[in-house]
Amino acid sequence: MEHAQQPFFNRGPTPFARFLLFSLVALMLIVADSRFRYLTHVQQVVAVVLYPLQRVALAPAALLDRMSGFFATQAQLTGRNNTLEQQNLINAAALLRLEALELENARLRGLLDTRASHSQAAVHAEILYSHRDPFTRRVIISKGMSDNIGQGQPVVDAAGLVGQVTRVYPWASQVTLITDKDMTVPVQVMRSGVRGVLFGVGSDGTLELRFMPFSADIQTGDKLVTSGIDGTYPAGLPVATVQEVERNAAFMFARISAQPAAGVNRYRQVLVLTASAPHPENPGFEEPAPQRKRGRKGG
């Protein structure tokens, strides 16, 4: 070991020059990321390097989890088992009905010669951490490219829609929650069938149904489900419950706030729906085909 000599004269570029250089590069990265999304590959490389560190950082919390699980009492477990069994019974009944309905639905769709709605493949994932960045509502989940997760796939939990995969790293992916300021979900009121778009506002526990006319048939307590017209979310996933409807003549639209159905920031287990039904091309952008190849059935 040698005593490092303090530099007597400054060598190389001055601190200000270095600062300018690095801050310019950082600004360029910020613009490239926020405007053009060019840097996915760079981010993936950094993510791979970071992966072991993240595992190390998460280890203590996981250990604590396991310890608290170890010390769960017999009574707690029995109680939980009972509730789950009851829940299972209810679910089984619903499932039986669902199977019958699915069969019937398939037959009807066959009759109508429409696109069969595909059954959903899903990947189970765990939320590694949440809310690091107070500006956005995003979480990192434990599955990534290696588990067939792709950008845009919907993420749900037991109660409803949680969000959407917005970035995929090799062993993890980033999910933007529906409460994020930039997230919108096309929804439908279950009771009346009215369609609308649900906006996140950037705070937990609140969503807004914007641009709905005064006369729209929406009441407090209405359940909102995905309408499925966007091709991202399959139809019928519970999204939110209407909490407050304010019809004020001073504004152009009714102000409708809703509460997310899913435990957007409560649970740790989520499902990523990996195989959603292929959505037909937007006819507006389709090149006019000279001839339809597909023959009509049963002419």
Next chain:
Amino acid sequence: MGMSIGPRQELLLPVRPGFLWFTLLVALIANLLPWDGVWTWLKPDFVALALLFWIVREPRLIGFGVAFALGLAMDVAQASLFGQHALAYTVVALGATLLRRRLRMFSTDKHILQILPILLTAQAVILLVRLAGGAAFPGWTWFVSPFTGALLWPLVWIVLLAPQRPRIDPEHPI
């Protein structure tokens, strides 16, 4: 006797570069811990503190490049805008470079008020970048963590300098 301006001067052993890199790694892991609840805004930015310390102490070993790289790592880990922490840590590196000689004149408790503006500026830079990108203001709690960081500074100084303090053998003081 009233004449001395600076803190009590110490003779220190030279730094081990391995320890420097190790502490930066530990700081990064500390930032990546799953902080929850109030801790999300109360916790100091450990990487910024470690960077500040090492750039002040060992400017020949680390500088802007390391600060920038650690910033990129933080951005990917936090799923935030790519480059925002890189920019913030570049600001920290500039502050550390400018304050390097001055800090040696003061004892560590007097450092607090001098490094606070650096940490606040870095935090403000992130806020400005995000606001320019259309994000909503996250509330004034955003500016708490620089204060926690500055208050932790004397502790950082003691811990990170500990391996360099010579162990004095009582049998042979010299």
